[in-house]
Amino acid sequence: MNPVKKILVLHGDAKVRRRLVLLIADLGLDVRARPDLDAAADCLRTKWFDLALLDPDPVGASIQDAVKRLRQAQPTLPLLLVTAQLELGLVVQGIRLGVTDVVALDPDPSILSLRICTMLGIQGPAQAALDDLAQEKAATSAVVLPTTGQHDLTDLSRENAALTSRVERLMQEKAGLKAELAALLSQGVDTQRMEAELAGLRTERELAAATQAAIDEKARGLAELRASVAAERSALEKERASKASAAKSREQVQLEDWRKHLEAREDRLAGESGRIRQEAAQLAQERRRWHDDLDLLRDQEVNLRDYEHRLRNIQAQLEADRVLWFSGQARSPQPTPFMNDAALKEAWAKLQRASELLEAEKSNFKDERLRVDEREVAVKRREAQVRDREIKASLNEAKLKSLPPVQSKPKPSGFSLPRLALGRRG
DSSP: OOOOOEEEEEOSOHHHHHHHHHHHHHTTOEEEEESBHHHHHHHHHHSOOSEEEEOSSOBTSOHHHHHHHHHHHOTTOOEEEEESSOOHHHHHHHHHHTOSEEEEOSSOHHHHHHHHHHHHTOOOHHHHHHHHHHHHHHHHHHHHHHHHSSOOHHHHHHHHHHHHHHHHHHHHHHHHHHHHHHHHHHHHHHHHHHHHHHHHHHHHHHHHHHHHHHHHHHHHHHHHHHHHHHHHHHHHHHHHHHHHHHHHHHHHHHHHHHHHHHHHHHHHHHHHHHHHHHHHHHHHHHHHHHHHHHHHHHHHHHHHHHHHHHHHHHHHHHHHHHHHHHHHTSSSOOOOHHHHOHHHHHHHHHHHHHHHHHHHHHHHHHHHHHHHHHHHHHHHHHHHHHHHHHHHHHHHHHHHHHSOOOOOSOOOTTOOOOOOOOOOOO
């Protein structure tokens, strides 16, 4: 007994695919239909087929890709391109791609059936019926002719009509069997689909059960982890509260000490600021006295210069008078009045005393000028020290202002820290 031939149908149209399945099943062949190229290639890799029917426009690919992938799966597989109508371009394309044949499904499907049978080397139902009819005719002729000799042609026509009716009856039986086969095939397809769906549902249920078990396990782990985290959080809260209370008390003590230190420091700065203001006032007074003394010395210097100028003028006049006197008495020598004149002597004595007083005033003025210069240097040095102390006091005040406010226990109403009142240079 010859094995049943296996046919693979690759077509994207469900109606055409069903029609091809019924047509091939009517030939008594094992047919497998796939809607796309991937499923057909997988089927070829798992089973051996004798023939493959292709769609000219497969789903998700071109005819070149379909032929290439099917040849890769089974290199010796015959390929039959099934089209709705024969076109010269499609036939040429199929020949170039290596397709075995191109056949039209419409208008007469028997041509496709005959071509499939020819490619597989089997005998189709129509050919078998004709062969049976020819055999019956031959047998009838062999039985009737020897007994009757010259039989009438009318009897032969009647027998031929009976055989024709028998063939029609056989064709009707064939149509009924085809319908039953189609129903059985549809039921088989539905059964396979339902079995596949049932298997998929079972797989999904198993996956869901495994997933649920994993979720339950994770939920238990999360519950345990949540409980441990809650315990750790409570412990951390207690520890934080204890540390916060200890730190708060320690910080309050430190802030209170620092506040007292700041108050004492502010008091010292206030006292120092007062002293600086007093020293600044004293320096201003000394500066004014120094300017007054300087103006007085300048006035004395001007007076001395005027007095010296007058004395020099008097001395110059006396010298001129003396020269005139001695020049006039040269011819008649007589005693000079400058030798006995008390007034002149007194004038010279006054001139000498004025010169001595002038020199003394100059010396005193130089000494006073030196003392004033020394005093000015001392005043400038003291002013620089005062400026340095003012700068330090300003920096300390800025630091105190930049410190954060002390938040300690409530203070009695009306209490406020003394503000610094630093003196500024006038």
